[in-house]
Amino acid sequence: MSSLDAYFMREVANTPRGRGVLACIQCGRCTSSCLVARVVEEHNPRKLVEMIILGLRSEVLPGPLPWYCLSCFTCLDRCPQGGDVGETMFAIRNLAVREGNIPEGIAAQAQSLFETGRVVTPSRMALINREKYGLGKEPAVNVEAVQKILRKTSFDKLIYRGP
Amino acid sequence: MKYAFFLGCLIPAREPGYENSVRKIASELGIELEEMEGANCCAPFSIQSVDYISWLALAARNLCIAENMGLDILTLCNDCYESLLMTNTMLKEDKEIRNKVNEILADVGLEFKGKTNVKIFSDALYEDIGLEKVKNAIKEPFNGLRVAVQPGCHLTKPKRIHFAELAAAAALDDLVEATGAKSITYERKESCCGGPLRGVNDEVALHIAKQKLDGVKAAGADCIVTVCPFCYFELDMGQLEIKRHLNEEHNLPVLHFAELLRMAMGMKLEDWEVRAHRIPLTKILDMKEVK
């Protein structure tokens, strides 16, 4: 058993969207409703919350556990306490990212957003087709404004790693 | 009706047919779509996962643009809807967080005032245009077509959570039935398509999509109809991958709701639009031919 971080629950609870961790009565409805948990044994929302309460920070944050959730919010719908496991998941992810745990796919989308203002950029072919279909030019993004905002929130520091 | 038209990233990049159908329906029903100058990505879940305040600020920037236009926002995508709706609600309700976001927005000369509302295409039709007007516009009803509606998680759940409202999915059902089709019940109608896990864990995403498609197939649906471009992509494209990797064939055509409505209003799909569907629409188009 890894060492316990007694303040992990407090840390999560005081992260935006993390308050839901305190609502948990450990009933298990989230897990049994979770589509991912049926396919991926490792993913278990009730267990994840229990791990947070117990203080297993070093097991939760670095690994893949924060990243299985679909954000389908079925658990949120079913949690009798109006607790937000799905929401809490964002709190955990925000913390995980700060620990350097960010999956490639997410990083790529985030970088794309920073660079182009979009998470998905249309291919050249798509742009040509648009005009062909009479849909006109694609609306332009004010990339400068986007970057101004994201620099202010230090978003860029979270998504660009390495030297 | 006039809306600030929020197109998002995915639709212009991958699903121009969806946009085309919406524009055609809008002009038929007298809905004006005003482009949002310089709008950015809605900041979907991938971005929310990275940083909370960045998400809110980016989404709020879009809201401010609409506010300045003096219009409500019309979105076509469940994820855009969720992100903008959540942000709008939160900033309206929570003064502390609004101040924090406005501090960031000040740098780009904007301020969130809480004067716009966020609507998704189906809700706009249902709430602002009205079911009657939609019904009156139907010229070639899809009588007898059995439709499995895929509302998608982010159409229904944010509403349910924040407004305790159960009607969001029902509105889409009513609209589908307005086209003459029958919205059937099936197992796991409310459940996820698996899309959000794409790029993170494709295999799991596929399994989840398969569970959904199994339910639709078992209920004897002719096709799937959705308003969400992610659900559309996952369930349409996903069927090819499921066939390849899991050796299971569902063969269920997937339509954007806007496409279904457009056809029912008597406007044929273009060839390029038909071709964009990975699962052929033959069955549905044949139905129209017979008419």
Place this chain on the structure above:
Amino acid sequence: MQKGVVVIGGGIAGIQASSDLANRGFKVYLVEKSPSIGGRMAQLDKTFPTMDCSMCILAPKMIECVRHPNVQLLTYSEVKDVKGSVGNFKVRVLKKPRYIDERKCTGCGICAENCPSEAPNEFDENIGMRKAVYMPFPQAVPRVMVIDKDNCLECGLCDNVCPANAVNREQQPEEIELDVGAVIVATGFDVFDPSVIPQYGYKRFQNVITAMELERTLCASGPTGGHLIRPSDGKIPRSIAFIQCIGSRDRRKWINHPYCSSICCKYAVKDAVLIKEHEPDSRITIFYIDMRAFGRGFQEFVNRAKSEFGITFTRSNPGEVSEDPNTNNVVVWFEDPITRTVQHASFDLVVLCPTLIPRKGVEELAKTLGAELDSYGFFKSADAVKKPLDTTVSGIFACGYCVGPKTGDIPDSVAQGSATASRVAEVLARLEVA
């Protein structure tokens, strides 16, 4: 003769309060909305831990109560208006027409035998049917038939066959005004409708039933004659799951019953043991969050249920159930608390244990009484700790489940009935002195 008291509701709490007050010398008007007193306890099969048949211990109490010369029973009646204050209430009661002359009817039931019209039997939780002229249950008090006008065909057969000539179609609602010193409210509870939470399949899947329906099914005088059979095919279920906390401990806005009903864990264990006694081979699983076996003898009973009866207790609340279309078996999805993985298990029958909620129409009654309700919709105590059974109106008291889950179970209701009787005697005696 001392000042009179109106007791609203003829369940076990109201019966106890009425009996104690009558024995103490008060004139009691026991007002019951339905055609018979007995309340929820009358619907139960057996009661923990003596496993006495519920009706068998209740029936003598009902009869003893209404036979008391100080008790005047007003069934099929509702309190419409209350004026005045402690020591001096004027209570207006509306007696609904039974269309049967109470003085003439002997309750022989010949009318019901001949009645051609049927309606779902409310007493049996709508499982079986009853006639349009009926008595809610054989031990009903008073033993008088009632005609349900909504389902009556007006064929006149009952008029013709009644040996006592008791049918009276001209009967009109009757207003009665009572001068009393105090009022006791004992209107009980309703059961939460689990179809509000669609994923538990109630009303979607035939073999998902509520615990109250199970009680009626297990009851020897119930719609199945005490044979435990499942709705889809009438077969004896070999595997049964109980799911706890349906709608209770629930803070979701569209459900909003944050409290624990206090009794579901206990009755589920009791029912499970009863089923085991009926069918020793059955496989029973109770899905729960926290096993709340507080109260006298319950923990010991749970221990026995595990060790002696082999009932499985699974600490996991299922998120949803689905149906196997071929067998109509119900598949329960749950997290196995040992392996910590999602499992699904098929059961012949699933019993939901829904929370107990305020009676329908209680807001209206509260308004009539001028009494406040708490945030859950139960009668609010004047002081939650010091005066748990005083309502916010002096001279009006409440006991039984209408004060909310303060009531653990039947003994708590009985104690509360006695306690309100004490409060009434105390308050009226002090008025007299003053």
Place this chain on the structure above:
Amino acid sequence: MEEEPRIGVFVCHCGVNIGGIVNVPEVTEYAKKLPFVTYAEHNLYTCSEAGLAAIKTAIKEYNLNRVVVASCTPRTHEPLFRGTCKEAGLNPYLFEMANIRDQCSWVHMHEAEKATVKAKDLVRMAVAKAALLEPQTEPEVEVKDVSLVIGAGVAGMTAALSMANQGFKVYLVDRDKEPGGIVRRLYKLYPTLADSSEVIDPLIEVVKSHKNIDLLTSMTLKEVLGYVGNFHVTLTSSGGDKDIDVGTIIVACGALNYRPPKGLYQYGVYDKVITQEELDGVLKRGNVGEPERIVMIQCVGARKGEIRPSELEAFPRSDTAELLRKILKARKEEGWPYCSRICCMNAIKNAILVKERSPKTDVVILFGDLRVYKEYEDFYRMARDLEVRFVRHIEEVPPEITQRSDGKLEVAAYDALSGLEVKFPTDWVVLSTPLRPRRSEVLLARMLKVPISTDGFLMEAHLKLRPVDTNVDGVFLAGTVSGPKDIPESIISGEAAAARASILMGNRKVVTDAITAVVDEGLCIGCGLCEEICPYGAPKIEDRKSKVREILCRGCGSCAAECPRRAITMRHFGEHQVLAQVKALLMPEA
């Protein structure tokens, strides 16, 4: 008996309870042929109003002078049928019951034919006895309108006040110098977090000043004589004895907090291992400081072990005191099997109080099941919002407590999540212990003749329907003496006990059962065995003859069985009557 017996037999279907197994019409026809049976019929429910009306009609129509009902059980229904006979002008003791449900149809559910044969046997026996029944008169006694309440805790004071306000004189006795009981020593109350004094002080004040209440503190019971309506009680204190005469007694002497034996969870070994009660004291004195962590352990000494069969065997009511002594001894070490109902809320309350004083302190509650029933859910939520950590552990493995080299304590528990051992270094360990019955109940139970339940608490007359009555007329229970309760529940039981006692005192008289022992003084040799065996103290040897005080006699028959000269017989259960039944069973043809 001058009049020839004319017996009416009523066989009950009890819905399908009996009718579904026993062939009731056949039994009825059989009954018709039995000696002295004038009339027989069967009813769907004999206990329903229609059934009772049928009995009354038959008594008149057929001039019946004996009634036999073959149905469920006399335990619940005999009073009802007796009452019906009385209403029809028949002495209620000319009624006899055949138990063909509890002792026949229920136990022979799967052998219908044999059950019918047995039902016939039982009916035949009842008829044989009925023919020999004699009318009896129920003794009536005066009831003094004075009550004694033992224990001036919240339940006792509530009961006393309720009766006093109704105009009855009340003696309120407590062994302590001050009234207030266990609540007076508490700091704050859940779920309001109000000072306990807010609840208890006004009550103490009213009780002290009420003209109808005689508050007797520092006093205990020495002896209780007499019976319902006329108890003669001797109280004792350092100042001497005091005799009082009362009509009713309410027992409200409360319960105690279980104190773990030294060494259990290192209690008594490390001074920072304390009970919730002691933490309450620490909080009250404002001494909690700002500890880094407090670990609470639930169910210490509760829900542990099971009642052993030997304990159950020791259950005969005649020796409740001995039973309790045995139970107490066994339980001292291993704790109590029941759930004490209030400890979860108590722990949460103290956790909240700690958090309010020292928000940075990490409060961990190790639990198995959290029993925050009713609206206390809100209280549980409040604690979670204050970031109290609720950790489910494997209860079967008790946590181990050690002291580290730096002086801090460490709790090692198996968490239910991983099944692995986790360690919590901590400043305090707080044990949540149950309420347990008082030892002094042994004496009290013996004096009052109130039986003790297997869990060690005093036993109510019927667990469901008579929660504050005891099987001794005129003696009632209030508060935690009959099991753990919280304050509102104790108040309710106090009021309920007051209601039950007030009925007796308000009516000024009570009628008791006529089934009592009768001594044939010609046969009695005054040996005193009856006096020794009687659990109720009914017989007394006077002038070398046994005299039975009818009002004390519960009709148990122990003395009649014990009497070496067969000088004692029971009314309604005479030897000739019982033997007639036996004969009817063994010699059906005779």
